[in-house]
Amino acid sequence: MKLLSVNVGKPQPNHWKRLSATGIDKRPVEGPVAVSAPGAKGTGAVGLAGDRVYDVRNHGGDDQAVYAYAREDLDGWEAELGRSLANGVFGENLTTLGLDVNGAVIGERWRIGADVVLEVSCPRIPCGTFQGWLERDGWIKEFTRAAVPGAYLRVVEPGDIRVGDPVEVVHRPVHDVTVALAFRAMTLEPDLLPRLSAAEALPEEIRELVHRRTGG
Template structure:
């Protein structure tokens, strides 16, 4: 795997809201810190950012999917991804998997859930539906080790070997499941998921447990 692009963005107005989704590739090195990338705008802090969602990663294989299946030749950062990684697919990542990129170490914590802002970014209000159906969601990471990053750096992928690990795409589908099983809910809560996701899923499990 290789780091194809490091992307940051400023706050821009999209319709009636302000968003940091519009990222651009950086030519030099960028500092990665516990709360995100240096000079990268995070506007909607209710759903984005924080130590467990500090970095959003999207796979080069996922971008290839959009071109091959939908004819969309998209630039790295189009979906608001901070890091675009060649040779990586969202379909093959599990919560707890780790990425070592130079001095920076990241741990996958949660899928990205599409919202209306993505539709505004793509100038297509129906695009979030296509994004959801694709399962090419990308994933958020917590920063285990800070450092500087630049494009064309090797990426070392270390899989989470926990026996009951949960795939990012399975966690993604759980957000849309109206009747999740107790076992699946417990599986996701046993994983090192983002605190935002934990706050959403724990009450559902409590309700199932009566």
């Protein structure tokens, strides 16, 4: 398991939301890239140096510090969409190889390289910017049905990362709430929502959502 690519955003005009720009256009960099906890949502800060988000209401902050997507899943989308998909095209900071990103459980921790430790916090929920960026009508529904959303991660231990760094799973909670299951529960399968209560590492706003919808 390793980092196939480390990707940092290049600002582009956002034609799909009432925002001045978007950071979804992630491009591979050689590194090393510094990784640190960005702090509370609302500033645009994220975990990788040189990157940021512009939809500060919905993105960024400690619970969405880093976004990871598996190259294997990008390859699957290439076959489905009939087009080439470069590393970073889904807006991911980390393109991984050999790592089951969607099968990771909430709260699972990955050591990357010598120093950095990241914790899986929640799945990515698709938005209008993502659909517009890929120039594919109906993409939000298509992506949602597939339930391979990729994972947002928190920064537990900061440091530097670079292309080729090994990724090791150093902690895995005993519950069975995976990234994919959490995504399904939050989108098309709300009957799964009660199961999310076992994942204490979910962001507080998601835990509150689960409480409101399940009444428990």
